Amino acid sequence: MGVVALSLGCSRGVRPDSAVAGTKPVTGKVYSNEAGEQITLIGLEPGDAHKALVAFEGTKSELDGQVLVAWTDQDSRKTEYWTQWRGHKQRFVAVHDRGGYEDLVFSNVNHTGYTHLKPDTGKTGALKVEKIFERYQDAEGDKKYQALLAFDRKFWTNQAETQLKEAVAETNKACGSKLTSAVAWDSITDAQINEISFGSYCKGPLESLQKLCERSDEAKRAIQAKVQTVECRVDPKAALKLEAQKVIWSVTSGETVQPDQATTFFTDNL
Structure with a gap:
């Protein structure tokens, strides 16, 4: 920040427990x-x-x-x-x-x-x-x-859900699909919510599906037929699975399946 010196008046007393005490x-x-x-x-x-x-x-x-x-x-x-x-x-x-x-x-x-x-x-x-x-x-x-x-779990889960809804809408538009998204919040602790941006992490597979649909009609047809839900959760290891028309996207602290890996997975399994 550029320094601009300004004249100061007399400051009133600062509480000893203030975050600006001593400044x-x-x-x-x-x-x-x-x-x-x-x-x-x-x-x-x-x-x-x-x-x-x-x-x-x-x-x-x-x-x-x-x-x-x-x-x-x-x-x-x-x-x-x-x-x-x-x-x-x-x-x-x-x-x-x-x-x-x-x-x-x-x-x-x-x-x-x-x-x-x-x-x-x-x-x-x-x-x-x-x-x-x-x-x-x-x-x-x-x-x-x-x-x-103070930490507000509901606020941050709502933020993530809003981001995911936007990503789902974009994916459905690109794919002509009716996908839904879900987050297994019961698998996620307060500490993990405080550490991981789930709105960004959990939309990874949706972005990969969207890009595949933008590339080919064949991908669109496969996704429409084989994927209904994308679920995001926390597991000990980052992973991507497809079970009964549900994509299960597992993330962990500091680790997620990379975009190229996700694209390869969908290409091989859809």
């Missing part, structure tokens, strides 16, 4: 785009704490109006801002050095899309970093805000 706001920059999205980054000192505040406005997401504490990870070309949200450590914001200009990349809670913002000189000049710091302190004491930081 103070010293720099800030506002980024915006033509879509009306605005993200404000507030640098905190001391620098070796590697902390910042991130404020969201106009992003058309549940993050709007929120101020989150972030842990920064920086290299020569970018700074990533990692925050806690609904029990996940997530990177909503990364600022890239594009060789002469800054590009802030924002990804939403479910990471299904990305938008770009650039430094806003006018809004940065009017920024009061102490106000953002105080907004965060107020939020820390709010029960609704704290609930949004």
Whole structure:
């Protein structure tokens, strides 16, 4: 994040158990785009704490109006801002050095899309970093805000189901089929939901089927006749099986059947 020094007022006391205890706001920059999205980054000192505040406005997401504490990870070309949200450590914001200009990349809670913002000189000049710091302190004491930081199994399972429904619709359109999808949530622990993006992992076989249908009418006919359901589950080993018109897609931490393997499996077994 480029450094913009701003004059500071007197900060009110910070609770000893606050995530920003022992820090103070010293720099800030506002980024915006033509879509009306605005993200404000507030640098905190001391620098070796590697902390910042991130404020969201106009992003058309549940993050709007929120101020989150972030842990920064920086290299020569970018700074990533990692925050806690609904029990996940997530990177909503990364600022890239594009060789002469800054590009802030924002990804939403479910990471299904990305938008770009650039430094806003006018809004940065009017920024009061102490106000953002105080907004965060107020939020820390709010029960609704704290609930949004805690792990939320239902939220993440719903997110995954929504992504899968979209993938199923695209596959059915390509294949002229009536496939359904299912996730064996009883095989999946809270820790695994917190670790694995099931919306992304579980749509793998659907994407392979879709590509096969886009290549040939023969694949379409085979999938229409032989596949009714795609089930995603967690097993000790990543695997792909076809049983009684059901594709069983097993994933595990850090491992899934690769796209080429899935395509080969379907080509050989359908």
